[in-house]
Each structure stands twice: as C-alpha cells, then as structure tokens.
Amino acid sequence: MIRILVVTHPYAGNDGNINFELIRKAYDLSKGNSADVKILMMEKFSDELIQLYKRYGGKNFLIYEAEQELEYICYAELIAQVCRKYKPNLILYPGTELGKAIAATIATILHAALIADCIDIQPLNEDKYSFSRTAMNDSIIAKIRCVKDCIQMCTVKRNVFEAKEVCSIGEENIEFVLSDKAIQDNQVPEILETTENIKTVRDCQIENARIIFGIGRGVLKDDIKKVEDLARIFHAEIACTRIIVEEQIMDKSRQIGQSGKMVSPDIYVAFGISGASQHMVGLKNAKKIIAINRDKDAMICKYADYVFIADTHKFIACMYSDFVGD
Amino acid sequence: MINIILCVKVVLSSIVYKNNNIVDKYMLNPFDLYALEQVLEIKRTTECKITCLCMGKEEIKEALVQCKAMGADDIILLSDKKFAGADTYATVYVLAQALKNLDYDIVVCGKQAVDGETGQVPYGLAARLNCICMGAISEIEVLEKNRVIVTQQKDNIKRKLACKLPIVMTYDDCTLKSPTINLMALKRAEKYQVTILKAQDLNLDTDKVGQQGSKTEVYSSTKPEYRKAEPILLQDEMEEMISKIYDILRIRKG
Ligand SMILES: Cc1cc2nc3c(=O)[nH]c(=O)nc-3n(C[C@H](O)[C@H](O)[C@H](O)COP(=O)(O)OP(=O)(O)OC[C@H]3O[C@@H](n4cnc5c(N)ncnc54)[C@H](O)[C@@H]3O)c2cc1C
Numbered sequence: 001m002i003r004i005l006v007v008t009h010p011y012a013g014n015d016g017n018i019n020f021e022l023i024r025k026a027y028d029l030s031k032g033n034s035a036d037v038k039i040l041m042m043e044k045f046s047d048e049l050i051q052l053y054k055r056y057g058g059k060n061f062l063i064y065e066a067e068q069e070l071e072y073i074c075y076a077e078l079i080a081q082v083c084r085k086y087k088p089n090l091i092l093y094p095g096t097e098l099g100k101a102i103a104a105t106i107a108t109i110l111h112a113a114l115i116a117d118c119i120d121i122q123p124l125n126e127d128k129y130s131f132s133r134t135a136m137n138d139s140i141i142a143k144i145r146c147v148k149d150c151i152q153m154c155t156v157k158r159n160v161f162e163a164k165e166v167c168s169i170g171e172e173n174i175e176f177v178l179s180d181k182a183i184q185d186n187q188v189p190e191i192l193e194t195t196e197n198i199k200t201v202r203d204c205q206i207e208n209a210r211i212i213f214g215i216g217r218g219v220l221k222d223d224i225k226k227v228e229d230l231a232r233i234f235h236a237e238i239a240c241t242r243i244i245v246e247e248q249i250m251d252k253s254r255q256i257g258q259s260g261k262m263v264s265p266d267i268y269v270a271f272g273i274s275g276a277s278q279h280m281v282g283l284k285n286a287k288k289i290i291a292i293n294r295d296k297d298a299m300i301c302k303y304a305d306y307v308f309i310a311d312t313h314k315f316i317a318c319m320y321s322d323f324v325g326d
Numbered sequence: 327m328i329n330i331i332l333c334v335k336v337v338l339s340s341i342v343y344k345n346n347n348i349v350d351k352y353m354l355n356p357f358d359l360y361a362l363e364q365v366l367e368i369k370r371t372t373e374c375k376i377t378c379l380c381m382g383k384e385e386i387k388e389a390l391v392q393c394k395a396m397g398a399d400d401i402i403l404l405s406d407k408k409f410a411g412a413d414t415y416a417t418v419y420v421l422a423q424a425l426k427n428l429d430y431d432i433v434v435c436g437k438q439a440v441d442g443e444t445g446q447v448p449y450g451l452a453a454r455l456n457c458i459c460m461g462a463i464s465e466i467e468v469l470e471k472n473r474v475i476v477t478q479q480k481d482n483i484k485r486k487l488a489c490k491l492p493i494v495m496t497y498d499d500c501t502l503k504s505p506t507i508n509l510m511a512l513k514r515a516e517k518y519q520v521t522i523l524k525a526q527d528l529n530l531d532t533d534k535v536g537q538q539g540s541k542t543e544v545y546s547s548t549k550p551e552y553r554k555a556e557p558i559l560l561q562d563e564m565e566e567m568i569s570k571i572y573d574i575l576r577i578r579k580g
Contacts, residue, residue, distance in 0.1 A: 072449075073458050097480060101461060104449030108418060113541035116414075116444035134550065136341065136441060143546040150541055187458045192475065193486040211575065234575055246503060259500055267574060276344060290574060291557075301557060306574065309561035318568050 002035035002127055005088035007079060007103075008053075009096050010043040011069055018094040020056040020163035022156055025121065026092055027057025027166060032123055035089075040082060042066050042075055050172060057166040060173045062086075071188045072098055076105040078179050083110055083151065089127050091153040103155050113146035115154040128152070138277045159285065204253045209237035212265040212286075214256060216241045216279075218272020218293060219312050221249065226320045227271060233323050239263065241279050256282035272312040275300025328374040328471055330365055331430045333421060333447070334358040334393065335439045336386035342440055342502070352389040356500040357436030363505065364466070364497055365434055366397045372469050375399045377428065381409060381420055387520050395507045395515035402428075406525040411537030414442075418450035420535050423528045425455060432474060433494040437462075445496075452494040459494040460487065466495075 006026045008019040026037045039058045041049070045065055050058070064078055079102065083091070091106075093099040095117055107114035120132035124145060131144045131154050146152045206212060213227055213236045231238050238254060245255045256263055258278040264285035271292050273279065280303055283289065291304040292315050301307045308315070320326075335355040339348045342356060354362070365376055378393045380386070381404040390401050404424055412420065425433065433455070438445040452459035460476060467486070468475040478485045479498060525532055533539060560567045 071458070076453075097461060100445060101449050101459065104414075104446035105453045105459075107415060107446070107541075108450040108453035111415075111541075114414065114446060115542060116446055130545075135547070138550065140547045141550050142544045143548075144542050144544050146541060147543045148541045187490070189458070189460065189487040189489040191485055192488055195484045197482045197484065234577060242502065246501075269571070269575075288574065290571065296559075296561075301559075304557045305555075306570070307557045307559045308567045308571070309559070310564065310567060314564065315567070318564060319571070322568070 002030075002033050002090070003086060003088045004030060004035045004037045005083070005086065005091045006037065006039045006058075007091060007093045007099070008039060008041050009094040009099060010041070010066065010075070012094075015094070015096055015158075017163055018096060018099075018156070018158045019053070021158070021161040022092050022094060023053055023056040023058045024163050024166070025156065025161040029090075029121065029123065029129075033126070036060070038062050038086065038088075040064070040079065042070075042078065045176075050174070054169055054172055055165045056163055057169060058172070059169050060175075062175050062177050064177050064179065072101040073105065073187060076102045076109065078177075079106055080109050081179060082177060088151060090129060091151060092121075093153065093155045095155045095157045100155050103153055107153060110151055112151035112153050113148060115144050115152075117157045118154040119157055119160045121154065121156075133157075138281060204237070204251070206237045206239045206254060206256070206263050207261055209263065209265050211236035211267045212239050212256075212263060212269070213237070214239050214241070214268060214270045214273055215244055215250070216271060216273030217243045218274075219316070223313055223316045224249065226316050226324075229324055230316075230319055236269070241273055241276075258282065270300055270304070271316070273300055274298050275303055328372065328431045328469060329429045330368075330374050330376045331425060331428060331433045332358070332362055332365060332376060332378050332393075332398070333433065333435045333451070334362065334378050334380045334390070335436075335441075336380060336382050336389045337439060337441045350389065352386050354389060354392060355436055355439050355441075356502055357438055357440070357497070359436075359505065360499050360501040361434050361436045361497045362393060362396060362398065363501065368466055368469055369397065374469065377402060379421065379424060379428075380404065381412075381417060383410075384522065387522075390520055391512075391515050391518065392505075392507065394518045394520075395512040396505055397511075401518070401520045403520050403522050404528070405522055406535075408525045408532055408536050408538075411540065412535065413540035413542045414444055414446045414450060415541045416535055416537075416539035418447055418454060419539060420528070420530070421447070422451055422454035423530050424523065425451070427528065431471065431491045432469070433492065435494065435496045437496050437498055437500065440500075448494050448496045455492065455494065457492050457494060458489070459496070460489060461496050462498040463495050464498055 030037045038060045040062045042064045093103040115131040118131045122130045124130045135142045213231045239256045240250045266287045268286040269290045289304045290306040291300040292308045337355045339353045376398045377400040378398045384405045435448040449459045463476045464479045465477040
C-alpha cells in the first residue's frame with residue numbers, strides 16, 4: 001500500500017491555509033490508489049483544529065504534542081523518527097520557510113528525493129509521482145521525477161492547490177507519537193532578544209492594498225512626487241521595482257517581487273515597468289494589471305489586462321492636471 | 327583566526343540581466359555576491375580568513391577571480407565531469423565532502439541561486455556536517471572563535487541569536503549592483519591561482535556524485551502560459567487612455 005505523510009506547519013496562524021491545501025491535495029492523491037494518508041501535527045492537541053482539518057479530507061492524525069514552536073532541527077529529528085516507523089512513499093511539506101528547512105534536512109538525513117516549490121503532483125505509476133515546478137524565474141515549468149528507490153518528498157507552493165472542503169469523512173483516528181530520543185537542544189541557538197515589528201498606520205501597507213501604483217525605471221524622478229499625490233487621491237499605495245530601491249529612490253519596504261513583497265491588489269497600475277519575471281512573481285495574485293509603457297514589446301504586456309502605449313511623463317502630467325492642477 | 331567558508335555559485339549572466347548588453351558570459355550568483363560583500367565587511371573588524379568554495383565547470387574560473395579581487399583570501403573550485411548534472415542531494419554531498427577536508431568555523435551561503443531557486447543546499451549541508459543552519463540572517467553582530475551572534479528576520483519577527491559554532495548560515499538578500507573593484511586589486515587577482523579539486527582529490531564515493539548520485543531528474547520542461555486573454559491595447563489617443571484608466575479605477579474626473 002502507498003503511504004502518504006502530510007507534515008503540517010505547526011501553529012500556522014495566518015499561514016493556516018497552506019495546511020488545508022496540503023491536506024486536500026493528499027486526499028485527492030489518495031483517491032486514485034487508495035493510499036493511506038497520515039496528517040502529522042506537531043503542536044498542542046486541539047480538537048478544534050482536527051475538526052477543521054477533517055473538513056479538508058484529513059482522517060488519520062499523528063500528533064506530537066510540542067508545547068511551543070521549536071527550531072526546525074527539532075522537527076526534522078522527530079519527522080525522521082516518524083518516517084522510520086511509518087515508511088511513507090510520499091511526504092508533502094508546506095512551502096513555508098520552516099517547511100523548506102525541515103524538508104531539506106530530512107532529504108539529507110533519510111537520503112530522500114526532494115522537489116522544491118511544487119505547483120503540481122500527479123501519479124506516474126504505482127508508487128512514483130511526477131512533480132512540477134517553475135524554474136529559471138518562472139520561464140519554464142519542469143516536470144521532475146524520482147529516479148532512485150527512496151522516499152519522494154516535496155514542498156508545496158502556497159495558493160496553488162485549492163483548499164476545497166470534502167464531503168463528510170467519518171470518524172477520525174488519532175495517534176500520539178513520542179520522540180524516542182529526547183529532542184536535543186544543545187545545538188539550538190540561544191535567543192537573546194525578540195522584537196516584533198508592530199506596524200503603525202504610517203508604515204507601508206502594500207500587502208493589503210486594494211489599488212497599487214507601481215513605479216519603474218520608466219518614470220522620471222521628478223514625476224514620482226506627482227504619482228504619490230495621485231495615489232493619495234485614488235486611495236492607492238505606492239510600490240516599485242527593485243531598480244528604484246537599489247538607486248535609493250524608494251524604501252525597500254515598497255519593493256514588489258522575488259526579493260521584495262508579494263501583493264494581491266484588485267488593480268495594479270505599472271508606470272514604466274518592464275515586467276521582469278522577478279518583479280511579476282510578486283503580482284501573481286493581482287486581479288487586474290494596467291501597464292503604461294512606451295514599448296509595445298515590453299514583457300509586462302504579456303501579463304497585463306490593459307496596455308497603454310504612452311510616455312509616462314505625459315500620462316502622469318495629464319492625470320495630475322485633472323486632479324491636482326498644473 | 328576564524329575560518330569562514332563561503333559557498334558560491336557561478337551562473338549565466340543572461341539569467342540575471344535579461345536585455346542588457348552582457349560583457350561576461352558568467353557572473354557570481356547575486357545572492358552569493360551579497361553574502362561575500364557582507365563577510366568582507368566583517369573582515370574589516372574581525373580577524374578572519376575567507377575561502378570561497380564553488381562547484382562548477384573549469385570555464386567559470388574567471389568569474390571567481392572577482393571574489394579574490396574583492397578581498398577573499400582563497401578560492402577553491404570543485405570541478406570534475408563526474409559532478410555534472412547533480413541535483414541538490416548530489417551537490418550537497420560534494421560540497422560537504424570538500425568542507426570536511428577544510429578548516430571551518432562558519433559556513434556562509436547565499437539565500438538561493440538565481441538558476442535553481444531551491445534554497446535547499448544550506449540546510450542539506452548543515453545536516454551532512456552535523457550542525458544547524460540559520461536562515462534569513464540580516465546581520466552578523468559578533469563573530470568569535472566558538473560563537474556567533476546574528477540577527478534573524480523572519481516575517482515580522484526579528485530575533486537576536488547566539489549560536490555555538492560551527493554553523494551554516496544564509497543571508498536574506500541579493501545585490502544586482504556590480505561591485506566596484508579596484509583595478510590594481512583586479513590585476514593582482516588575475517595572477518592568483520584558483521585551487522581546482524577533482525573527484526579524486528576529495529574523499530568521495532563517486533556513485534554519489536553528479537547525475538548518477540542524484541535522486542531526481544527533470545524529464546520534461548515546457549513554457550508556461552501567461553494569460554487567458556489578449557490585453558486591451560490603447561495607443562496614440564491620450565484622452566481615451568486617460569478616461570479609460572479613470573473608468574477602471576472608478577473615479578470621476580474633477
Ligand atoms: C535575483 C534577482 C532578484 C530580483 N528581484 C526583484 C524584485 O524583487 N523586484 C523587482 O522589481 N525586480 C527584481 N529584480 C530585477 C528585475 O530583473 C528587473 O531588473 C527589474 O524589475 C526591472 O525594473 P524596471 O521595470 O523598473 O526597469 P526596466 O527593466 O529598465 O524597465 C523600464 C521600463 O520602462 C519603460 N520606459 C522607459 N521610459 C519610459 C517612458 N518615458 N515612458 C514609458 N515607458 C518608459 C521601458 O520601455 C521599460 O519597459 C531581481 C533580479 C534578480 C537577478
């Protein structure tokens with residue numbers, strides 16, 4: 001029998017959705033070959049959470065009652081022990097920083113195959129799966145398979161699989177697991193200080209903004225002030241590309257993209273932005289993209305819903321005189 | 327003397343700079359370049375030796391000379407046909423075997439490579455070297471022979487941590503700016519001989535390296551579809567464009 005292990009992100013809080021997505025995906029995968037799916041939870045027992053996970057297809061739960069969040073290495077040790085006992089064929093990890101750290105560690109400890117940031121998982125034959133991920137800055141989708149006789153593991157990108165509820169699933173099975181080796185914390189770092197950056201109203205809030213005006217190299221320095229004024233009128237937030245940050249024109253907290261923030265506005269207006277893949281990954285969840293660019297062949301036109309071929313200086317001047325004056 | 331080993335990767339410049347005129351075929355992975363700049367900064371105040379460790383083809387040697395010119399003390403290139411086609415698992419094995427032959431107090435890596443983007447190598451390395459990996463480090467505050475104090479920034483939480491050495495650590499950022507390199511330093515660096523190590527120089531099980539040692543294989547690749555529909559394209563008529571954008575933004579002029 002095929003065995004699938006789902007490692008949930010402990011104390012997920014706001015990241016909770018990724019756990020639903022994983023559990024639902026494992027449920028779907030088990031339909032074809034009636035695989036045995038176990039959901040591993042590494043946090044304090046909570047019936048509420050189990051009932052929630054059941055809605056997405058979780059039935060068999062393994063629980064390791066950790067009183068608090070642990071370092072990744074402690075989780076990795078525990079999972080290695082669980083694997084030695086349950087011998088899963090496939091393990092799904094959340095694509096969170098923690099999930100990735102744990103998965104990469106286990107891959108080495110257990111000599112397992114690991115595919116990072118999967119966007120699709122399909123059965124290949126009885127016990128092998130095919131994993132898809134994007135590579136080369138999202139310019140290709142690679143299909144990857146495991147070529148050795150070993151555990152297959154993957155971390156799963158967030159917001160890729162749909163967290164749909166399943167029909168009623170019946171009585172759950174709960175099994176508590178203990179760590180046979182006391183999880184050692186001799187390696188674990190000593191925390192000297194913790195500070196939570198509490199956001200104030202004045203801080204940049206581009207993550208939650210409904211409308212964002214994005215500024216790229218195609219905007220004159222002198223026009224940025226105007227776009228800022230317009231943004232206030234349109235209740236929009238201002239964001240930018242990496243180039244604008246590296247030239248110290250705007251603060252890093254406003255950068256969208258691979259090395260910046262992920263945003264999900266209803267409307268993104270891109271002023272003079274070429275649409276490099278590293279910028280566009282941050283906009284995957286933008287509902288509508290409007291590009292103002294003088295180049296019809298700019299990459300951004302491939303992503304945009306509206307393309308306005310124009311000079312940003314003139315375009316901004318027109319908007320400015322309509323709302324602010326000349 | 328504190329020994330810092332910096333694991334670096336050399337990548338195709340065309341991956342980093344899409345349309346620009348590319349002078350050199352290869353360049354340092356921008357995440358590793360950032361890490362190098364950070365440790366060079368530490369070297370100004372802390373006595374330490376920086377060794378760059380890289381796995382790749384021999385032809386990338388030139389790109390590595392830049393590390394020397396910037397101020398790294400030594401460069402080791404692990405290069406062998408047998409290493410080709412390695413996935414993360416096999417890459418980690420080779421790097422770890424090389425590290426076991428070196429003196430190291432701290433192993434520093436960039437966050438990820440621009441051409442692989444898995445970010446798994448540092449954690450795999452730590453597991454093979456039997457130590458922990460601290461990710462997302464924004465700063466090393468104190469570096470001593472047996473201990474390091476670092477700042478780690480994850481989501482909204484900033485922690486100051488003290489770790490016993492050795493550890494593996496990764497920085498949290500990259501840089502796209504070409505470093506300013508002193509011409510004299512570059513001249514001197516060009517005379518420097520990069521140490522090249524082959525499979526036979528490392529204590530390796532050759533079944534575990536390269537494609538042969540990999541657990542995974544890419545068996546097909548396709549171009550993703552960007553869109554569902556053609557965009558609405560407007561040009562020339564500024565007025566039309568402007569009123570359209572107000573429409574979309576649901577705002578009335580004046
Ligand atoms: C590892 C790595 C990580 C990266 N991370 C990020 C990231 O997180 N975020 C990010 O944004 N980038 C990132 N980048 C950089 C990215 O590759 C691009 O270089 C960057 O996004 C380009 O910024 P831009 O669009 O402002 O500039 P450009 O690419 O220079 O584009 C300017 C655009 O403006 C148009 N234009 C110029 N003048 C005018 C005018 N007068 N009127 C109208 N249009 C005009 C041009 O046609 C062009 O399309 C990263 C790169 C790497 C290698």
